[in-house]
Amino acid sequence: MINEPSFAPKDYGWIEVVCGGMFSGKTEELIRRAKRAHIAGQNVVVVKPAIDKRYSDTEVVSHNETALPSILVDTADQIVLLTSNAKVVCIDEAQFFDERIVDVVNVLANDGKRVIVAGLDMDFEGKPFGPMPYLLAIAEYVTKLHAVCAESGAMANFSQRVVESTEKVLVGEYDSYEPRARHCFRPSIDRRRGRPIRPFTTPKVAPLEEENINIEQS
Structure with a gap:
C-alpha cells in the first residue's frame, strides 16, 4: 500500500518514509513523488549520501535506471544548508547517514517542508539499519515496499548478502x-540461489497474416 498524503495544508511540513529491502522499488517511489511535486510547480531538491556512487555521482538512480538530478552530501547537517529554498526535500539511502539525520529531518519538517526519505529498514543480518527505526517512528506517513524473493517467488522483505x-x-x-x-x-x-536477473527485451511477436476482408457497401 502506498501511504502518501493526498491533501495537506501548504504551510505545514511533514515526513514521509519509504522503506523496504533491496530491489523493492524505494528509490523509484521517491523519484515518482519528486516528479509529481515538480510537475505541481514546487521547488524540489534531491540529496543522497556521498558513499552511494553505484550509478552516478550527480543523480539519484533506481535499479531500473530511472533517474533525477541530485546533490551528494557528506553529512546530514549539509542537507539543511543546501535545501533552504526547497519546498520538497527528498533524501535517498537514508540508512547510510548517522543519527544526526533524525534531527535534520525534524528541522526541515518543522520549517514547513515536505520531507521524503527512502532507505533500507534492515541490514544484511535482518537487523534494523542505522537511523531508519527512528525515522519510521517520527514520520507522519510510512510506506513499506516489498520485492519478489529470488528463491521462492514469494513476497520478499529481506536483503540476502551473497558475497x-x-x-x-x-x-x-x-x-x-x-x-x-x-x-x-x-x-x-x-x-546465490536465484536466477540472474535478465534485462527486459522486446518480445517476439508472430507476424499477423493478412486477411482479405470484403466490405459491402450499401
Missing part, C-alpha cells in the same frame, strides 16, 4: 544481494 563480506555497510546491487522472503533468508551470508 563474502561481513562489513556493515557494503554498497552493492545484483552482484552482492538477493531479495529473499522470510523462509528463504539465511543470515548473514548465503550462496
Whole structure:
C-alpha cells in the first residue's frame, strides 16, 4: 500500500518514509513523488549520501535506471544548508547517514517542508539499519515496499548478502544481494540461489497474416 498524503495544508511540513529491502522499488517511489511535486510547480531538491556512487555521482538512480538530478552530501547537517529554498526535500539511502539525520529531518519538517526519505529498514543480518527505526517512528506517513524473493517467488522483505563480506555497510546491487522472503533468508551470508536477473527485451511477436476482408457497401 502506498501511504502518501493526498491533501495537506501548504504551510505545514511533514515526513514521509519509504522503506523496504533491496530491489523493492524505494528509490523509484521517491523519484515518482519528486516528479509529481515538480510537475505541481514546487521547488524540489534531491540529496543522497556521498558513499552511494553505484550509478552516478550527480543523480539519484533506481535499479531500473530511472533517474533525477541530485546533490551528494557528506553529512546530514549539509542537507539543511543546501535545501533552504526547497519546498520538497527528498533524501535517498537514508540508512547510510548517522543519527544526526533524525534531527535534520525534524528541522526541515518543522520549517514547513515536505520531507521524503527512502532507505533500507534492515541490514544484511535482518537487523534494523542505522537511523531508519527512528525515522519510521517520527514520520507522519510510512510506506513499506516489498520485492519478489529470488528463491521462492514469494513476497520478499529481506536483503540476502551473497558475497563474502561481513562489513556493515557494503554498497552493492545484483552482484552482492538477493531479495529473499522470510523462509528463504539465511543470515548473514548465503550462496546465490536465484536466477540472474535478465534485462527486459522486446518480445517476439508472430507476424499477423493478412486477411482479405470484403466490405459491402450499401
